[in-house]
Amino acid sequence: MSDDSISPSAPSAPLRICIAGAGAIGGTLAVRLAAAGHQVSVLARGQTLQAIREHGLTLHDLHGTAHARPAADHRPSFGVQDVIFLCAKSQDMAGLLPQVAPMVGETTVVIPTNNGVPWWYFHREGGRFDGQTVKAVDPEGALAAALPLAQIIGSVLFITAEVESAGVIRSVNPHLMVLGEPSGEMSERLLRVRAAVESAGIEARATDRIRDKLWTKIIANISTNPLSVITQGTLQQLYGLPELREVVSQIMRETLLVASSHGARVDIDPLTFLQLGEAMGAFRTSMLQDLERGRPLELAAIGDAVLEMAERYAIPMPITRAIVSLARFRGEAAQQQRAPQTPAAPQPAARAA
Known part of the structure; x- marks a missing residue:
């Protein structure tokens, strides 16, 4: 089944969405999703956290200039979320996953956005390596054990963005996010997340072959x-x-x-x-x-x-x-x-x- 053959779902009700990591990608998602009316919170630290608390987040992209003031903290103080986007670098995931764990409920969807081969690659892959780990990114299996793999939806982001200063992001190209269940299932939760992303002015596609x-x-x-x-x-x-x-x-x-x-x-x-x-x-x-x-x-x-x-x-x-x-x-x-x-x-x- 190709991406284009999957019809978009109806716009969903506002979701509780946490952006874990407010760099270029996380900041872009936070501003766009907040502008769409979702209840967005940001897990950040250091100068970025201070800038968000004092001035909010500003995004310059092809839509123009948008501003958002999401709740921000260095602790997981936002309660259980509907969706958590993990927007840290892959080498920072081992420290991030225990932080977000308190915000993960039974139906929370966790979406890593990092580059490269994800640690969950062989989860429900269906091939000869099904269930194995990618040692380069998860040598001890700590990432696979930190959060239930069943709650992960895969993502591929085609978003070019750069932090101009703390809390200020610039992106000069169209935004695209492809989402897919590791199992290939076209689930209700997948289509719900897709609708939320689309509502934020980001082109979103759901696929049954996310690894492609x-x-x-x-x-x-x-x-x-x-x-x-x-x-x-x-x-x-x-x-x-x-x-x-x-x-x-x-x-x-x-x-x-x-x-x-x-x-x-x-x-x-x-x-x-x-x-x-x-x-x-x-x-x-x-x-x-x-x-x-x-x-x-x-x-x-x-x-x-x-x-x-x-x-x-x-x-x-x-x-x-x-x-x-x-x-x-x-x-x-x-x-x-x-x-x-x-x-x-x-x-x-x-x-x-």
Whole structure:
């Protein structure tokens, strides 16, 4: 069943929605959903939390400028929610899931929005690896144990956004969210969430093959994010400059083989994919933004997990592996440069012979 064959459900009543993580994506969702009349709360911390409490959230996107003042706290003080969007980086999920647990009731829907291969990938996958874990993103199985997997709906976000300052987000491209049950079921709760997202002015699609759409986004992520860290290139440069476009194309080809080996049907015309990417303009990938802000890079989910899934079928990925390794080196070097320097211990004075 294709996405287009699924008719949209009727607009739903306002929902209690928590956005866990108010960065570029979380802030975009919070503003749009609040503007649609949903009861939105935000789990945030630090300068972002302070900015939301004092000034609210401001979003500049293709709809214009919108402002929202959602309830905000660093604690899960909002009560049981209908929907929780997990908008943290994949490496931050282990710390986030125990925080949101008190807001999860029997019917709460939990929707991770992070990039790369999700920890729930093999939950009700139906194939030879059904029920297994992706070690790169959940090495000890802590994520799978933190929340009931049955309450997760998968999502793939095609939203480009950037934080201009604490509480202020800018997005210059159309918003699209694809939602799907890990089991492939077209459930009532799936259609209800889809309707809520659509009511917020975000194009929303429900699919019975969410992993196909995951691989589309995974291919986009892995072919550009690590390379952007090495080159400092924008999407326009990565997809447009011949020398970078060739590297992007090789990584795409390697990853497409992994996707098809895992049963995904990825409908990508490489040339069109490259042209659309170039048309996104001088936008910096989320991984490049993290590098520039001194944050850890999301390489486990975007890079290592794909390499792990390639190894399940003994698929070599030489170009991808090299680029991921170089990006990791660049990220670790940047972290070391930003780390506080410990003063060197005084050396004993030299004595004349």
